[in-house]
């Protein structure tokens with residue numbers, strides 16, 4: 001395996017701005033172990049045991065490493081049912097970052113979505129979002145609403161280098177609001193960064209236009225702020241006049257334009273569990289609080305241990321650190337650089353939290369019915385024990401008979417502060433090896449399809465024989481020696 005060190009043609013090694021204090025062993029399943037695990041898991045990587053995974057890039061959600069300061073924070077948990085001092089600190093931290101008045105802690109992001117959409121969304125409503133994340137979409141649907149994605153056209157072009165592919169198509173938003181009217185649109189939502197579309201940022205200029213449009217129609221604007229600090233990092237890097245501003249200032253410029261937010265602190269909160277919903281609307285906060293008590297717990301803990309709130313307060317602040325954010329984005333670019341050098345197709349430009357492989361270019365011999373994203377994810381596991389996730393026809397696919405979604409991607413999400421540069425070089429090497437023998441990769445069929453969020457629990461089986469459009473390609477590239 002190559003770990004480029006001093007070769008100027010190779011991507012720069014990202015310098016880890018932290019050192020190791022606790023070591024966690026990385027599992028080392030053999031090829032036979034991996035084959036067995038795939039069969040047991042029904043070729044769904046969500047069903048793997050973590051001991052069967054060498055490098056886990058399934059998600060960056062709640063999988064990060066807490067800092068020594070966060071672990072220390074756990075020790076000052078005040079586990080009072082009501083009025084814990086950890087809640088007071090948490091509330092003031094979130095208020096100072098966002099400026100929102102009413103802060104309701106939840107155990108994670110989807111619980112925040114549940115409170116917001118159960119309260120605001122009625123059957124027949126339309127909810128626009130640059131791109132709905134899977135759980136956001138599911139909550140809109142569960143409340144009888146219709147989720148509509150209105151990202152700019154560049155968002156759907158994996159080759160475009162547009163710097164703000166998370167942007168909202170503002171004329172489309174305006175047209176939608178005109179057509180539906182404020183009675184039928186309970187809120188406009190914008191996801192920063194746009195996870196589903198490749199972790200792409202939204203510019204402040206675009207967000208201002210969105211806010212102006214929503215206000216003109218009298219519709220509240222909410223932001224899904226899971227990766228707000230990464231979004232602010234890109235704004236600082238790419239948007240004119242932003243370089244001198246801090247992450248906190250840029251974030252605040254976004255929050256000042258909207259009415260509230262949902263947050264999964266498992267992302268830019270740097271914790272393993274936690275989230276919140278925040279709003280300026282007092283009456284909405286009151287209604288959500290009733291559901292919070294029903295589903296999560298008393299409003300000063302919201303489904304969490306109080307010590308978790310304390311770790312979240314520290315994490316929310318650490319996530320604004322420029323050294324941390326620079327390294328995070330550099331890690332993603334490092335993998336992208338190594339893949340680029342081996343001509344592996346991925347979604348450009350790379351976003352904040354992972355690399356999204358462009359499956360239609362990676363496996364052109366497979367058709368949508370072959371579930372090529374899932375097939376590629378399975379192959380990356382088989383080759384090197386990597387766990388990744390399909391973001392395409394299974395995660396977002398409409399039911400049988402309709403068209404597949406415009407993007408078919410496999411996401412390699414990078415957990416925060418977990419893997420070193422040599423781990424990432426290994427990842428790139430595994431992906432490149434599968435790319436070299438890509439003609440070998442066969443499609444899958446779904447043998448069990450659950451009704452909601454199918455990617456979590458579906459089961460698959462390999463298609464027999466050659467894949468639909470492939471020449472019998474299996475022998476095209478000689479198999480390299482396996483890394484064990």
Ligand SMILES: *Cc1c(COP(=O)(O)O)cnc(C)c1O
Nearest residue numbers: 108109110133135195226264266
């Ligand atoms: C993770 C995520 C959510 C849901 O958060 P959970 O903590 O996983 O429930 C919502 N929106 C976006 C953009 C996310 O990335």
